Amino acid sequence: MRVVFPDLYPYFRFEIYAPELQLSHHQNPFSKSLCLIGRSTINWRADDTLASFLIDRLPQVIHTGTSDNATEVAGIEEHQAEPFSDYYPCHPGTALIVDGSWEIDASCESGTILIGTISPKDQFLRGAVLEVRDDDENILAQANPQIRCAFPGEPLVGRWVRLSSPLKTPNHTERFGYLEKKDPYPDRIRRYRVDGGQLRIRAALFPEEISRWRECDYGWMFVCSIKYRKSWEKVARKS
Secondary structure: OEEEOOOOOOOOOOEEEOOOOOOOOOEOOOOOEEOOOOOOHHHOOOOOOHHHHHHHHHHHHHHHHOOOOHHHHOOOOOOOOOOHHHHOOOOOOOEEEOOOOOOOOOOOOEEEEEEEEOOHHHOOOEEEEEEEEEOOOOEEEEOOHHHHHHOOOOOEEEEEEEOOOOOOOOOHHHHHHHHHHHOOOHHHOOOEEEOOEEEEEEEEEEEEEOOOOOOEEEEEEEEEEEEEHHHHHHHHHHO
16 A cells, blocks of 8 residues: 655645555545545544554445445445546546436437537537437437527537446546447547547446435546547558
8 A cells, every 4th residue: 555645744634545456435446545534624633643544444445345235334434426437537627518317218328419519619628418319310318408508609429338337447548449449330420620630529328326325327428539630641641
């Protein structure tokens, strides 16, 4: 294990990293840091010590982090959802709104998404998902008309696939490639010209804790890929 003490310790908590542990709860799947106390700052006391955390709290974290029995850990854990998507690194300033009440037909495994944007100059940075369709262009979900009006920019079309579990890689290139492989129709993806490159958008619908403790619903992940003109020129020269 590795422990990092902040400059203002003991007034701020230290971080404990366990790269060899693989916990389904209470551990960041990418940085491998452990969650030994609740998120609120009220849970940290200036007289807390590393030794007490390792002796008293670490065994509980390992126990609850490896348990799938909610009843068994109910009296130990804070009853709040732990969304896996919180751990994905995001490009600064980006955001996509998705209606949390949507229930996508479980028989649908892939299709297209329509994304409304704020303006043509800000196409893939901030917007909202306006429609979800299957591969036959049947509409599975639609945003409220007021949401549509709030994003009058040029809409973008991307591809989505359903996953059985969260994609456990922080690398956006690897995530985009994985979703491309899972797509039964990868060539149907749209391409958009942006400054100096060509934009493609992929999304994944996957089970994660969203609003209820230890109960999985479906969340969304979006990944963009931009191919720059220099890459196109190299391909053109080779061909």
